[in-house]
Amino acid sequence: MSRVVRPLIAAFGAQCFLVSGAGAQLGLYTLPKDDFIWNWGDRDLEKRRFGVADIEVSGSESQFNCDLTARMRPSTSLSPSEIREIEHNLRTRLDFIYAASEAMNYLEYQRALDWATLDCKKHDPEPASAEERAERESAAREKMLRELERRRQRQRND
Numbered sequence: 593m594s595r596v597v598r599p600l601i602a603a604f605g606a607q608c609f610l611v612s613g614a615g616a617q618l619g620l621y622t623l624p625k626d627d628f629i630w631n632w633g634d635r636d637l638e639k640r641r642f643g644v645a646d647i648e649v650s651g652s653e654s655q656f657n658c659d660l661t662a663r664m665r666p667s668t669s670l671s672p673s674e675i676r677e678i679e680h681n682l683r684t685r686l687d688f689i690y691a692a693s694e695a696m697n698y699l700e701y702q703r704a705l706d707w708a709t710l711d712c713k714k715h716d717p718e719p720a721s722a723e724e725r726a727e728r729e730s731a732a733r734e735k736m737l738r739e740l741e742r743r744r745q746r747q748r749n750d
Contacts, residue, residue, distance in 0.1 A: 621656055623689060627714055632662075632696040633707040647708070649679050651688030655715050660692045662699070662708035670704055 636676040647662040660682065664670060678695060685691035694708050720728075 593691040617659040620661050626710050632700045633705045646675050647679055649682045653688045656712040660710045663706045664704055665706045670703040
């Protein structure tokens, strides 16, 4: 094979890989349009009633507010401090849904997870009335004028 054909085939293969379903594993993902619940591990709800969740984290991403609850298997090798570290890492992530699903998939793969549920509700802000919008615009305009006056005053003093 020539030196030109080999890189072209490699580039074409990489493009096909990114377009396929494997592209989702590289960080390309879309969120559902409405409320959703994702489950990992044992899906039997009766078994979930026994015991307290080891991980309870709330977070948000995009327009979703989410609650993650999870329980580790009794045979897990994770220490309580490692579980707290997982919770802390999830709380600080801006991409909470992605991070939670990534962490739960990993724990399930390691057979450390008994069950987990990610419950996400779409946050729809109340539409503002014309009167509220006018008040906000007026307050923003006044703030802008005060800032302009402050800057002019600073320029005069310098």
